Every structure is written in structure tokens, then in C-alpha cells.
Amino acid sequence: MLTRLFLRPNSVILSPTHFFLFPKLSLTKPTIASNAIPYGPSLRKGKTSLHCPQQKQRRWRQQQQEYQSLSGPKPLYQCKEDQEGEKEEDPDDVNMINEDDFTRVFDIAALRVPAKDCFSLESRIRGHLLNWPRIRNIARVPGDEMEESMVSLLGEKGSEDEENFDAFNRRIYGKAEGDGEELSPVLYREKLANEFNSRGFIKFRNLAKISRPKRKKKKKMGGKGVEGEENERERRDEFSVVEVVEEKEGGDWRGLLGDEFKGRGKWMGSTRLLLLDERYAEKGVDELPQAIKAVAQEAMRENSTTTFNLVRCKLTLFYDYWQMNEILEALLPRDMIIPSAFETVGHIAHLNLRDEHLPYKKLIAKVVLDKNKPKIQTVVNKIDAIHNDYRTMQLEVLAGNHSLVTMVVENGLRFHVDLAAVCVHFTCNIIEHSTEIFRCLFFSSLAENQLKSYWNSRLASERQRLLNGFTHNDVLCDVFAGVGPIALSAAKIVKHVYANDLNPCAVQYMEKNSVLNKLERHIEIFNMDGRRFIDAMYASQKAQSITQVVMNLPNDAVEYLDAFRGIFKYKPKDKAYAMPLIHVYGFSKARDPEFDFHERIRIALQEVAVNVEMRRVRQVAPGKWMLCASFRLPTSVAYAHTMSRMQAHQVKSF
């Protein structure tokens, strides 16, 4: 999977000496005058706060340290972070990110409205609401919540009679309906029995549900059950807090909207805050737009008990609120390109940092990790140029855990990919190095210096397209199968698959993955050179059954097409063999990539393949395309008696 971020020069104005040290900037002043700042939330706006819990904790730690230096003996309690704080400051140290410095407090205004009306009001005045990304326009008011069932027991707001409280009393203490006398235990049990049937409560449906929770809904972490939803809500709310700092007296509202808008002396029912657009932060009631007043008046007319209040609020956005690019913009030097994308393989994020990023690699990785948890657990970066035939390069774990064994799920199948054995650095081959981030990985451990396995998440949709062309009558040959994303997915569809790869580790993983996905009976796996594999397949009885061949080694696959020359040369010509449909991948930098690729196919086959279906898979670098050509093997090639120049060369050198 590719995660895209913004690609733009860093626009934060920081002094060069402060570039990395955004956290060391003044905590009390916004970094830039807010009038120069665009609309919406920004780290360059708002106030930093010394009153949020994290800030308090930090100050407490500072005080502890001061105390230590003054009084000599260490305090009895010293937290782990304090101990770590004694280390010398390392610019590479990921702890350089001080999350508190990303806390911003914004003064805003809000309408305090009855909870039951908040959604309809929100949709009617949406254009005047805050509408900040990831911040809900409707906020809860801590302390004035009451359960719906409790409210219905207490009765409608404003009703003066005591009846509802009697009913409430009766439910709790088991009093009789009319006289309020307490029931005898026998009568009370009988009354309760009437309220049950065999499946649970009749009157309290919700209680009945609680008493019989559905098992599936009991999932804990991230599940979509009741608990999962609650966790999700908590998580979503963690990055921001809305607090009411001042309630405007209702006098103004009374003048504008009627007598009901008076101060909140007693509990008026559950309420919600409708967060108003930032431009109304300092406005009074009479300065609010006519549209808001009209909606309030109308709601008032419809229900005389409805009340509205204009309140001043503090919206605090924490480190968790800001997106990766915003944090990096603030941390990295001015004019530096913000790392724009990373590739993921299971729980691992792979960065391809430029040289200029290297001094900040741990910082960048920490932000990537923080902002993509829990899916991403490890962040790695290429640390060396591609330097051999296999175009291997070394990767370095920058942040998170060092586990590089991961699992990728594609097409409902699970694929184990072992990115390295034990060492922090590991070698990985890529098909082609370019300015673009990371293409294909052929991972291997440094210790063994051999390929581990290959995975390219970017080709998932291409693989799907290919799979759509297979039917259960097909027999497939995957010449360069890797750990088997095409071969194993196809094994679910087609009659049989013959899969091959030169890399023994890839083959080992392909075998493991076939067992893991219970497909071992539908696939036969080989470990040999692609050209030999084609020869072996067509020299055997399997030749007649093969209907499709996939050749996905984009740098070289086309050169292997010569292996198809003469595959049927010893077969009787009168027997009509079905020619396989070949899907071959390749790169082209030519101005006309399709023509160029067609030419290379023609040279390898020494024939012109007709009806070639050519498509551009994706652009892998500026001016460079990955292509896929699908064509039926020409009969003249299959029955050819002359060898291709490449085959002849091979025989000679052998």
C-alpha cells in the first residue's frame, strides 16, 4: 500500500538556528502572527498552553530536576523519563519530539443548545459552524449529561407535577401504582414477574439486550462491537478537548430571542455545544449572523422550553490531532521537501529518504510511526545505494520494533514475508532504482546474504486485473512467482498452477504460504531459472494443459521469451496443441513505450506476435513506464526448429 502525503516545500518560517528545534520555540507565543495564517487549524495559530495536563506534568518534572540540583540528594521517587533525561542530548534522539509543544489552544464561541435538537440545528447552520477537519461541530458539555431513560422517568423538562418522581420512586423502591404504599415482598415479586417473559425484560428492552450480549459484539480492540465503538469514540476524542470558559449572560438573548433566554440557574436538560466558525470567537449575541438568530427564534417558537446560550470556549488540539505533514513541516528546516510517501509491507513502513533528510531520519521515522499507529509498528529506510547485479540495498530500522517478519493480506489470502532474520540492517533488492519511492523488495538477511522474499504492494490492482482473466479451465505457469501473490491467488480460481522462482527463500515462503492458505493441492512449486523452467514444463506431459503463462520480472522477462521457440518442435504437427496466452511485463523509457516493447518482443521471439494487447501498468519514474503485453504464442514460434540467437549463445557457452 502506498501512503501519500503532501509534497511541497516547507513553508514554516523558522530561524535557521531553530530549524530542528521547533519544540524549543517559545511556548507562550504563536510562532507567526495569526493574521498571516490561512483559515482553519494550524500549528502556526492558536496559543500554546501551560495548563494542559501534559504541560503540567512536564513542569513538574522540571521542578523535580531543579530541586535535585539545589538540594543535592535525589528525591525518593524518580520516574524513568527523569533518568533518561540525564542523558546527553543527541540530535538523532527520537525523544527530541516534545509532544507538548504541539498543543494549541484556540478561543472559539459556541451555541449551547438542547442535546435533542443539536443535529437538526447543526444541519441548518452548518455554514456558520467551525467545520475544522476531524473536529466535530457538536461537542458534549461535561457534567450535564443524563441518560435518556432517566430523563423519561423524570418527565418533560419544566413539568411541575410530582408524578414523574413518584414513578421514578416506584421503579426503584417497588412502591404500588396508585397509593405510593410499599408492596409486600410477594406482591413485588409478582409485579416483577409480570414484567418478564421467557426471553427477558418486557418493559426494559435495553436491559434485556444487556443481559444477553451477542458474542460477536464482544470483540475488544478495534472490533465493531459496542466496546469497539466506545474505544473508537474515545480514541477519536483524545486529540482535542472543548472546555467552556465563560457563559455569556442571557440578557442579550432575552432581548433578541425572547424571555426564555435567561441565565442557567438550574439544570435545563442535557445540552450540546455547536462550535461556531472562528470568526465569531469574539462576537456578542447581537453580532451573530441573522441566519443563526432566525434558526434560534424558530426553534424557540416550536418548543417554548428550548434554550440557547452563547458561550466562550477553549478548543485544545494536541499532538495527536496534527497530521504527519504538519508536524514534519514544523520540525524540518525551512524549504526542505517534506517526505512525501512511504510504502507499507504489512506492519512495516519503508521510507526512501533523500540525503538532506538523513540528519533527521529518526525524527521523521518517529513521526511516521506516531501518526500511523497501530497499523505501522516499524519504520525502515534505505541506507545504501543499489550496488550489485541483484540491485541490492541495505535497509535500517529507524523506529518501532525490530520485527521484520510480517504478514500481508491480499485477495483474502495471507502471505508471510520475512524481511530479515535478526539484524537491524538487511539487504533488499529492488528491480529498478529511480527518483520515485521504493518499488519492489527482494529482502534478504545480511547474515546469509541471500534473498529472503519479494513483495510489491503497489501491484495489487494489476494482479487483480490479471486474475480477472483466469477461469477454472485454465492451467497457469508463473515463471517468476516470488512468494506467490499471483500464483496462489490464481490457485483459488484455475485448475492447476505451476509456479517457479529462482530465489530459494521466495520458494520456501511460497510453499509456506500455500499451506497457510490451504492451496497446496492446487499448486506445484519449482526452484529454477525461468528459461529452464519453461523448457522443463514444455518437455513434460504438462505442456498440453498449460493455457496461460505469467512472466513478471519487468527488467528482463521479455528476454526470456526466446525459451518458447521450438517448445513443440518434437511434437506431431497433426495434433493441434493449444497455444498458451502469455502475459509478459517490461519497462520502457522510449517515447513510444508500446512500440518499443513490441519491438523487444519481436526480437526475442524472432517473429511478429499478432494481436498483442498492450497496456501501461503504471509510470515508475518520470518518462518510464511499466507495461504488460498479452498475446497468444504464435504457432510458428512454438514449432520453430531454429534457435534464437540467445538460445544459441547459451548452448555455446554451456
Ligand SMILES: C[S@@+](CC[C@H](N)C(=O)[O-])C[C@H]1O[C@@H](n2cnc3c(N)ncnc32)[C@H](O)[C@@H]1O
Ligand atoms: C518482480 S518479482 C515478481 C514476483 C511475483 N510475480 C509478484 O508479483 O510479486 C520477480 C521474481 O523473479 C525472480 N527471479 C529473478 N530472476 C529469475 C530467474 N532468472 N528465473 C526465475 N526467477 C527469477 C525473483 O526472485 C523475484 O521473486
